Amino acid sequence: MRYSDIAARNRAAYGPDAAADRDTFAKEPWKLSERSAFLSRLRAARASSLLEVGSGTGQDSAWFQSEGLDVTAVDMSPSMVERTAAKGVRAYPRDVLDLGFPAESFDAVWSMNTLLHVPTDAMDEALASICSVLRPGGLFHLGVFGGKHEEGVMAEDHHTPPRFFAFRTDEQMLSLAARHFEILDFHVYAVGVRYQSLALVRPVQW
Template sequence: MSIRYGDVLAELRQAYDGGAAERDTHEKEPWRVAERAAFEARLRAEGRRSLLEIGAGTGQDSRFFMDAGYEVVAVDLSPEMVARCRAKGVDARVAHFLDLGLPEESTDAVYALNCLLHVPDADLPAVLDNIRRVLRPGGLFYLGVWGGRHHEGDIDTDRHEPRRFFAWRTDEALLAYARGSFEVEDFHVVGVGEFQFQSLTLRRAR
């Protein structure tokens, strides 16, 4: 039987609660800053004003978008991460990807950096549909994840306790999932050492 998102939630929450303080000290690598800036430039060019960050972590990206003038809501599975978002002045809420707790068509944009790689393949279509549901028609969705090959399970090098579940996907598989719910505006790969980061900008059809 394939693993499901509900099977991994408790351990993910525990791992990220325990790692929140250390993560809040991380500085963004230049390539991450460039990815975020490129998406913000698209939003600005289209006159977008509101943004939902999912898997928001400690709120560094949410704070960036707030400082750029956007109305931001952040959600994260981890109460400790949400507390750190709120300490930065972010409207942050505890929620998971299958129950975002937001009305339909309530935001112009969604930003998800390295969080949907915790969703098993079996539940990714439902999660993407749920993200589409909260986006306004024509809205933009930034999806960035590690991947490039197929893997489902924990990894030996994970420093979190308990070890987190990861779902990595080939480029072809990830694009196929994305096209099931969105139009693909941009897809490119960023090479980071031996790793591959998959960057997608997606649009909800009008």
């Protein structure tokens, strides 16, 4: 499938009904732990501005904003953007391959379970796009489900239309990330599926 077809499919899957449903989800403890750990890194680095890539309904963006960060959020789904904006967060309907911000606009980027919708052959472009909007030394939390190399439309998915997913091995994720970032930390959670957590930094020398 072409990237444009994948993006259109997933955008439709995350329409008004899906957004309303997801806005009722409670955060699992491990997700709260990941979020708090990243905030600690941001405070240690004296970061003040954060971009969330794939904000969903804006729960994380609103939390980071409540902790004093200047937050901007993007999501490919207009319905998700509407939910995020309703929480008082500056939000835009954007695709990760075309974020639409000037170079080096943000101190940090947060993205949890969004880039698993990007096919592997487009991941290098997606990571380069994120790196370009980070200031040198900027921090990036990249978290996705994965652990094995498998991608395609999940026929059993409960969304309509069924979503496209790309799962990658630990080695693939580390190799892709290292093309654009320094890796500060990598760990996984076994939470029914495997969550790959990467703490990354844009090198000072580009």
